[in-house]
Amino acid sequence: MADFLTDKPAKLERAFLVGVQTPEMPAGEAAELLTELKELVENLRITVAHSELVNLRRPTPSLFLGSGKAEEIITAAKALDADVIVFDEALSPAQQRNWEELSGLAVIDRQEVILEIFSDRAHTREATLQVALARMEYSLPRLTRAWAHLSRQRGKGKMGGEGETQLEQDRRIVRDRITHLKTELASVVKQRNVQRRKRQRVPIPTCAIVGYTNAGKSTLLNTLTGAEVLAADKLFATLDPTTRQLVLRGNQKLLVTDTVGFIRRLPHGLVEAFKATLEEVVVADFLVHVIDVTNPNFEQHHATTISVLGELGAGSQTMVTVFNKVDAATPEMIARARRLVPEALFVSALTREGLDVLEARCLELIAEAHATxxxxxxxxxxxxxxxxxxxxxxxxxxxxxxxxxxxxxxxxxxxxxxxxxxxxx
The missing domain is CATH 3.30.70 (Alpha-Beta Plaits)
Known part of the structure; x- marks a missing residue:
């Protein structure tokens, strides 16, 4: 998991998770987020030794938590042979460094976990570049973690101490790498725009499938179009956008794009880094918003997706809301979903239930957007x-x-x- 930018062990095996409930958060939200963090960490093939939820009135500048609570967590983590403490909150570079010096363990936050997952799952050149850029920008202010064991005293004259010199060298390396990645990414984005313009010359309508991670978007694309996109029961199973052609009634063609799933507290740097990939969302004729009706937190998932779409400038796009996995839903789940989005469609990508209604709705939207x-x-x-x-x-x-x-x-x-x-x- 570690690279030259971090001073963490080469392989992290046991994690101690820390969630934080603040007075501003709705009751129970921190527990839900902590459960989600557990699944994220397990996606990195790290065993979760324990999860602890902390009630916090106000964060402290040095450790985020109070010093007494920090000592308590460190003692518990070491007793369970944990080699990494994972916070569900975003830690500042100084807080992260202070925790590592105090504990002698690797300390990461939710943002770094998500970056690692994205790095593990990206396959296309564009996605790989975007993740690398996000990781470099995240790591730049945290380079001191890698050189905490070197001298941090400034030397006399023009030369700094050993650590200061090495730190400045690394900062230059990372800044140069960021510049190179941005240049390379701009070239890839330009190629993607050329490909998109070629598609747009033929006025085939387009739609993008969006939604919270693990809602069944890739399974829906596979079922509708016969594609073979990876569809697994885990967060961020696929990161690269995939476009396939769907032939509707009357030989009407529709290009359907599966996009990366959204998640609460998605690192802002990743939203920025993935703007090029998610442009498919902005230029689509309409969106299909997929929600897992069996997930107990689907209201929050719905809100997160709408929020991220707004960040991307796609908040006003025409949208069809689709509750997926109705084959496993209870009447109570269906009733809750109808209250949330009364005009929503209910489908099962697994059994094809309701897909004829979805395809009919797509035809209606195409007719509205493209006059004959x-x-x-x-x-x-x-x-x-x-x-x-x-x-x-x-x-x-x-x-x-x-x-x-x-x-x-x-x-x-x-x-x-x-x-x-x-x-x-």
């Missing part, structure tokens, strides 16, 4: 018909005495070419 045009093309102008097939979508074609009547759509950039053949209503 009627054209009458003379028999001698089959080049016009061929072009409509190539750059647009033909819904129907009928041979008449005076030409061929077509109903279809084409990109706005082709409007001037097709204008002479448009039938005026």
């Amino acid at each position: 045009t009627e054209l009458l093309v003379p028999h001698q102008r089959y080049d016009v018909i061929a072009r409509l097939h190539a750059v647009g979508h033909v819904q129907s074609e009928e041979q008449l005495d005076d030409g061929v009547r077509l109903f279809g759509r084409y990109p706005p950039t082709q409007a001037a070419f097709f204008a002479p053949f448009v039938v005026k209503s």
Whole structure:
């Protein structure tokens, strides 16, 4: 788990988790988040030795918790042979360093856990670059953790102490790496934009599947399109966006993109780093928001997704809310879901229950977003018909005495070419 930026053991095996309930938080929220943190940590193949929930009136600058509580946690962690203490709160670089000096153990926070998971799961070049950038930006203010054992005294004259010199060297290395990653990422994003523009030349409608991590988004994509995206019962099973074509009734095509799942307290640096990937959300014609109806915290998951979409500038996108896993839901769960989103659809990506209703709703949204045009093309102008097939979508074609009547759509950039053949209503 460790790299050259950290002074943590090469392999962490046993974790002591610390959750914090503050007066500002709703009752029970910290316990729910701590349960989620346990699953996140286990995703890194680390055994959770114990989870402790602390009631905190106000954080302290040095350790976040009071010194007495900190000593108590450190003693308990060592008694359980834990080699890492994991906080569910974001620790400042100074707080993290103080905990490690006091305990002699590795100390990380929720943000670092999520960064490690993303690093483990990213596969495409873009996702790998985005995660590397987020990790570097997270590590830059924490470099002192790696050199706590070296001299921190400033030397006389122009030269600093041994640690100071090494620290400055590492800061330059990390800053240079961040600059390089941003340049490389900009190149990858440019390539993605070129690919997207090519897709947009053919006016095939697009939708993005969004939602909380482990809600069943990849399973839904697989069931709808016959794709083979990794779909596992764990958080962040897949990070890379996958686009597949779905053919609806009437030969209507729809490009469906599966996106990275959202999570409460998603590190802001990751939201920024993944902007390029999540642009698929912003440019989609509409969104399919998938919620696991069997999860006891689905209200919070719904709120988190809406919040992150707002951060991405996609808060006003047309959206279909879909409660998934109805095959395992109780009547009480369904009733709660209907109260939360009355117009929601209920499906099972596993059994295909309700998918016909979802596909019908997609057709309705496509019809609203892409108006169909009627054209009458003379028999001698089959080049016009061929072009409509190539750059647009033909819904129907009928041979008449005076030409061929077509109903279809084409990109706005082709409007001037097709204008002479448009039938005026």
